[in-house]
Amino acid sequence: MPRLPIDDALPALIDALKQHRRAVLQAPPGAGKTTKVPLAIRAAGLTDQRILMLEPRRLAARAAAERMAETLEEPVGQTVGYRIRGAAKISTATRIEVVTEGILTRMLQSDPDLPGVGAVIFDEFHERSLNADLGLAFCLEVAGALRDDLILLAMSATLDAAPVAELMQAPLVTSEGRSFAVETRWLDRPLAPQVRRLDALCDLVVRAEADSRDTARGAQMGGGILVFLPGEGEIRRAAKNLEGRLPGDCLIQPLFGSLPFAEQQAAIRPATSGRKIVLATSIAETSLTIQDIRVVVDMGQARRARFDPGSGMSRLITEKVTRAEATQRQGRAGRVAPGTAYRLWTKGEEGALAAFPPPEIASADLTGLALELALWGAAPDDLAFLTPPPSGSMAEARRLLQMLGALDQQTRMTHHGKALAKLPLHPRLGHMLLRAGPKAAELAALLAERDPLRGAPTDLALRLEALKNPKGFQRNRSYQLFHPVVERIRSETRRLQKHGDSAPKDRVHLSSAAMAALAYPDRVGQRRKGDQPRYVLSGGKGVVLDPGDPLAAAPFIVALDTDGNPREARVRMACQITLGEIRALFADQIEWQDNCHWSKRDRRVITRQQERFGAIALDDRLWKDAPADQVATAMLEGVGDLGLRLDGAAARLAARVELLRADGHDLPDFSMPGLMENLESWLLPMLGGVKTAAAWKQFDLLPALRAALNWEQTQLLDREAPGSFTTPLGRKIPITYGAEAPEISVRLQELFGVTRHPSVGGVPLKITLLSPAQRPIQITRDLPGFWTGSYADVRKDMRAQYPRHPWPEDPTREDPTLRAKKRR
Numbered sequence: 072m073p074r075l076p077i078d079d080a081l082p083a084l085i086d087a088l089k090q091h092r093r094a095v096l097q098a099p100p101g102a103g104k105t106t107k108v109p110l111a112i113r114a115a116g117l118t119d120q121r122i123l124m125l126e127p128r129r130l131a132a133r134a135a136a137e138r139m140a141e142t143l144e145e146p147v148g149q150t151v152g153y154r155i156r157g158a159a160k161i162s163t164a165t166r167i168e169v170v171t172e173g174i175l176t177r178m179l180q181s182d183p184d185l186p187g188v189g190a191v192i193f194d195e196f197h198e199r200s201l202n203a204d205l206g207l208a209f210c211l212e213v214a215g216a217l218r219d220d221l222i223l224l225a226m227s228a229t230l231d232a233a234p235v236a237e238l239m240q241a242p243l244v245t246s247e248g249r250s251f252a253v254e255t256r257w258l259d260r261p262l263a264p265q266v267r268r269l270d271a272l273c274d275l276v277v278r279a280e281a282d283s284r285d286t287a288r289g290a291q292m293g294g295g296i297l298v299f300l301p302g303e304g305e306i307r308r309a310a311k312n313l314e315g316r317l318p319g320d321c322l323i324q325p326l327f328g329s330l331p332f333a334e335q336q337a338a339i340r341p342a343t344s345g346r347k348i349v350l351a352t353s354i355a356e357t358s359l360t361i362q363d364i365r366v367v368v369d370m371g372q373a374r375r376a377r378f379d380p381g382s383g384m385s386r387l388i389t390e391k392v393t394r395a396e397a398t399q400r401q402g403r404a405g406r407v408a409p410g411t412a413y414r415l416w417t418k419g420e421e422g423a424l425a426a427f428p429p430p431e432i433a434s435a436d437l438t439g440l441a442l443e444l445a446l447w448g449a450a451p452d453d454l455a456f457l458t459p460p461p462s463g464s465m466a467e468a469r470r471l472l473q474m475l476g477a478l479d480q481q482t483r484m485t486h487h488g489k490a491l492a493k494l495p496l497h498p499r500l501g502h503m504l505l506r507a508g509p510k511a512a513e514l515a516a517l518l519a520e521r522d523p524l525r526g527a528p529t530d531l532a533l534r535l536e537a538l539k540n541p542k543g544f545q546r547n548r549s550y551q552l553f554h555p556v557v558e559r560i561r562s563e564t565r566r567l568q569k570h571g572d573s574a575p576k577d578r579v580h581l582s583s584a585a586m587a588a589l590a591y592p593d594r595v596g597q598r599r600k601g602d603q604p605r606y607v608l609s610g611g612k613g614v615v616l617d618p619g620d621p622l623a624a625a626p627f628i629v630a631l632d633t634d635g636n637p638r639e640a641r642v643r644m645a646c647q648i649t650l651g652e653i654r655a656l657f658a659d660q661i662e663w664q665d666n667c668h669w670s671k672r673d674r675r676v677i678t679r680q681q682e683r684f685g686a687i688a689l690d691d692r693l694w695k696d697a698p699a700d701q702v703a704t705a706m707l708e709g710v711g712d713l714g715l716r717l718d719g720a721a722a723r724l725a726a727r728v729e730l731l732r733a734d735g736h737d738l739p740d741f742s743m744p745g746l747m748e749n750l751e752s753w754l755l756p757m758l759g760g761v762k763t764a765a766a767w768k769q770f771d772l773l774p775a776l777r778a779a780l781n782w783e784q785t786q787l788l789d790r791e792a793p794g795s796f797t798t799p800l801g802r803k804i805p806i807t808y809g810a811e812a813p814e815i816s817v818r819l820q821e822l823f824g825v826t827r828h829p830s831v832g833g834v835p836l837k838i839t840l841l842s843p844a845q846r847p848i849q850i851t852r853d854l855p856g857f858w859t860g861s862y863a864d865v866r867k868d869m870r871a872q873y874p875r876h877p878w879p880e881d882p883t884r885e886d887p888t889l890r891a892k893k894r895r
Contacts, residue, residue: 075103080246084108084224085115092214093223093241097232099248100399101360101406104226105131105194106138109151109167118189118222122167125175125193127200128328128354129155130335135194136160136169156495157566172202173495179209180446180492183217190222196235197227197395199430199458201376205443208454211239228399231427238457251405253367257418269305272298272370272415273312276348279413280317283366284346294365294408295347297355299400301372301389303327303555306350313348320345327352329559356399360406367404367412369397375428378436378464379635383471383499383591393425430458437461438498441468442477445484446492474592474660475502494570501570503590509568511586513538516563518590518631522644523560525551528620531631531646535583584648587629588656594630595653596645597687605639606630609685613639622647650689657684665694667701669709674764676705703758706767707750713764715746720794721772726808727792728780736787739779753779791832799824799887812837812852819848819865820877823885828854842869843876843891858883 077098087094098104109122126132136153143150152161153169161168178185185191191210193203207225214221225235236243262271276298283296300306306325313323322345326338338349341363349361353373373396377388392400397414404410414421432440437460444451451460472478477488477498484492487505494501500515517523517534527533527550537544537552538560545552581589588595593610604616604623614630616623625647633640654661666679678697682690717725725741732738740749757775761767780788788794795803796815799822804815814837815829822840828851829836840849840857848865851857858881866878875891 075107076101076248077103077107077246080244081107081111084244085111085117087242087244088112088117088222088224089115091241092219092221093239094225095232095236095239095241095243096224096226096246097243098226098228098246099250100228100356100402101250102246102248104246105135106142108224108226109169109192110139110142112190112192112222112224113166118220120187120189121165122190122192123175123178123188124167124169125172125191125203125206126169127172127195127198127203129158129171130328130332130354131195132169132171133158133332134336134339136167139167139169172200172206175206176202176209176443177493179206179213180443183209183213185213185218185221189220190224193223193225195228196225197427199428199432201431201435201437201440204430204432204456204458205440207239208456209447211455212449212453235457238455250402251407251409253401253405253409254411255401256411256413257421258414258416261417261420262415268370268372268415269300269308270312272300272368273309273316275413275415276309276313276368277316279366279368279411280321280346280348283411284318294410295342295349295361295363296366296368297349297351297361297364297400297403298368298370299355300350300352300370301374302352302387303329304553305370306352307555309350317348318346321348322346323348323350325350326355328354329555353396355403356396361403362407364403364406365408365410367400367410369400369412369414371397371415373428376431377434383436383594391424393428394421395427397421397424432456432458432460436497437464437468438471441465441472442484442488442492442498445472445478445482445488448484471593472498475499477502496567496570499590503586504567504570506589507581507586509570510581511589512567512570513560513564514583514586515567515590516560518587519563520556520560521553522632523553523556525553528622529616529642529645530621531583531587531644534644582648582652584629584646585652585656587631587646588648588653591629591631592657592660593685595648595657595684595687596628596630597689598624598626598628606642607686609687611686614642615639616642616645626650627653653684653689660684661689665697665701667694667697667705669705669712671712674709674713676702676709676762678702678705699759702762703755706758706761707755709764709767710750710754710758711747713767715743715772716768717743717746717772719773720805721776723794723805723807724773724776727788727794727806730792730808731788734791736791738784738788741776741779793831796829796831796836798822800889806831806836809837814839816841816847818843818845818889821887821889822854823877823879823882823887825887826855826858826883828852843873855883 080098084094084096096104096108109124112122126135132153132155136147136151139151140147140149147153148160148162149164151167152165153159154161154174155171193207196203210223214223223239225239227235232243262268276296280296300309306327310323310325322342324338324347326335326349339361347363355361371392372389373392374387374389401412404412440460451465469478469482472488473480475498477485477491479485490505491498491501494504496504496515497519500519504511504515517538523537524534538557541552541554541557593608595609596606596614599605599607604618606614606628608614608630614633622628622645627648627650628645629648630642630645632644633642661682661684664681664683666681668677670677678694680692680694681688728738728741754775757778761770792808793806795805797803798817804817806813806815812834813831816839819840835852838851838854839847840851842848849857849861862882870878877885877888877892879885
């Protein structure tokens with residue numbers, strides 16, 4: 072094996088592992104860590120047990136195992152072997168086993184002490200996959216509690232490795248690596264909005280091929296070209312676009328995860344003749360070495376796993392690359408000689424790129440993680456995660472698992488949950504497979520894949536029809552059918568069929584809609600009233616169908632995929648289900664509920680008895696004898712919606728209370744915020760019989776406010792801030808407690824004979840004196856002074872206007888009256 076940059080770091084790494092049994096190795100792509108480190112650990116005799124090395128991708132796992140076996144001049148499966156989903160090459164002689172990350176999780180859950188394993192290596196840990204984070208957390212706990220002899224090594228290409236070393240409490244070993252200079256070429260200007268990015272990429276590939284051919288004076292010296300695209304679909308479209316646009320000696324080789332292994336190997340091997348143009352996903356960034364690459368063309372996009380609220384599972388989402396990923400891709404051009412990297416973005420746009428890709432645990436669907444943690448018997452806080460799983464996402468994942476029957480109400484693992492954890496499927500689809508039997512395998516494979524139809528209506532039946540007869544289906548249809556996706560679904564169907572044999576006998580003849588509802592119990596939708604096909608889902612969310620969709624009139628659907636809009640998502644795939652099927656499938660989750668609530672739309676208390684499955688009502692009846700206390704509680708919510716209306720006597724009472732509270736007296740808070748905050752204590756007992764906004768408008772708040780005061784408080788209030796002033800005629804005039812002073816309005820004639828100014832609590836009343844027609848004449852805070860002063864002028868004016876009413880010269884000697892003089 073040729074000498075590689077990692078060789079200089081191996082002595083320090085072996086020494087760190089001897090002393091600490093743990094280490095973090097930081098080495099750039101091409102340093103040789105993947106193929107040399109496991110062999111060096113074995114050669115150093117650090118363990119006589121098996122060495123497990125985790126790879127994030129199946130292709131990388133097989134390639135690493137084959138390269139190490141080749142170094143030992145052995146076939147794969149002897150000293151070095153691999154295990155990936157659907158394939159394995161190991162034997163009793165195997166001492167280095169390369170596995171994909173999910174394999175380690177299953178091994179740990181089966182035997183936590185990892186019998187026969189002496190070392191676990193996490194390769195490409197910088198990719199921060201969910202399984203790698205979980206596997207490291209599990210291994211750290213195992214090493215601390217059961218296996219202090221277990222060697223743990225995390226290897227990273229671009230990750231800021233210091234936090235990983237701190238988490239593992241391990242030394243950090245760095246390999247500088249070695250690469251040739253790479254010239255980077257950016258676009259001169261950003262792509263115009265109307266330019267298709269894929270077309271621009273293909274133009275750039277043609278240009279890069281011509282430039283490198285001219286520079287090298289011949290294709291053989293120019294080396295191969297590696298083109299980075301986000302996914303299989305873009306790779307196939309780019310290959311078609313490039314047909315006939317490149318010189319005849321150029322051979323286009325696709326490279327992506329689901330490609331047959333022989334074709335993957337063809338893309339990795341050096342070209343024996345002509346010039347190789349490899350169209351690859353991010354699989355070629357770090358895990359694989361393509362020896363003869365001299366030119367890189369980067370589309371600037373990556374596809375990552377993200378929780379898709381539309382499908383309820385993780386989906387691959389296309390995003391811009393990060394600076395770290397762009398650097399990784401650029402470096403692929405300088406592995407064997409100086410090279411050139413072309414970027415489909417400007418140098419100015421590069422500053423807006425994120426530094427590193429986000430860890431999958433921060434944005435992925437955590438249902439599988441929650442299931443694994445429950446099976447392990449630990450909460451997230453119990454384990455050493457480099458990035459702790461978000462609490463909100465974990466809570467949502469647990470709720471779904473409870474709905475699927477994988478966890479009980481105390482979030483403990485059930486027998487069904489243990490069976491789900493063993494399946495290579497999302498828990499939704501595993502639940503469907505276990506409950507519906509082998510017949511559900513095809514639907515599980517379909518729902519786990521991308522939609523094989525483009526431009527088709529939402530109906531699931533169309534997809535199932537296409538899977539049964541792809542050629543016949545395509546013949547008379549305008550929809551575009553992706554045949555590679557169909558083939559993957561068919562292959563996965565065959566693999567999954569063996570897992571459904573334990574299904575209950577009464578479930579093996581379920582319709583596709585009923586099976587889909589088992590996977591998506593929270594997506595059973597009921598059509599809302601109205602002309603538009605809007606649905607409320609059993610999980611509480613809302614979705615809408617296109618009005619022209621064939622399912623638009625369906626009373627019940629299962630929404631299998633949506634655009635993920637949090638307000639009201641548009642359905643992308645669905646199927647119609649019957650009410651009878653819903654009742655049969657979810658009998659244990661359907662229950663009658665008494666529903667008493669305030670309806671903002673109807674502006675009244677609604678009392679119904681409903682047969683409910685989650686948020687949907689399968690039957691709905693009027694609740695005629697709803698208890699008064701529940702109606703009042705619902706109306707209290709209505710009061711919060713409609714607001715309080717303080718006026719008249721109620722407003723005056725509240726003002727009196729607030730006046731004394733401001734002076735330090737112990738009285739309830741009758742300010743508007745205080746009353747709203749304490750509605751339940753003072754208003755709820757008085758709301759009997761009030762059910763509508765109209766009834767609330769007529770409701771008198773005064774009795775309720777009075778009832779909120781005890782006897783002592785009422786006596787204090789009447790003494791210090793009385794509610795009325797009694798005139799000499801015995802009439803009670805309401806006192807208004809305003810911002811300035813308490814005030815009353817009273818007919819002037821009613822105060823004849825009053826020679827002392829009225830006051831409340833030692834504060835003179837502000838008196839508005841009224842004419843016989845109840846119009847203000849004068850405002851005074853000194854009634855005796857008014858009698859001796861301006862009364863004469865008032866008398867002069869008023870006698871002419873109201874001649875039938877008394878206007879004596881000396882009102883202090885006159886008896887109060889409200890009567891007019893008798894007509895003569």
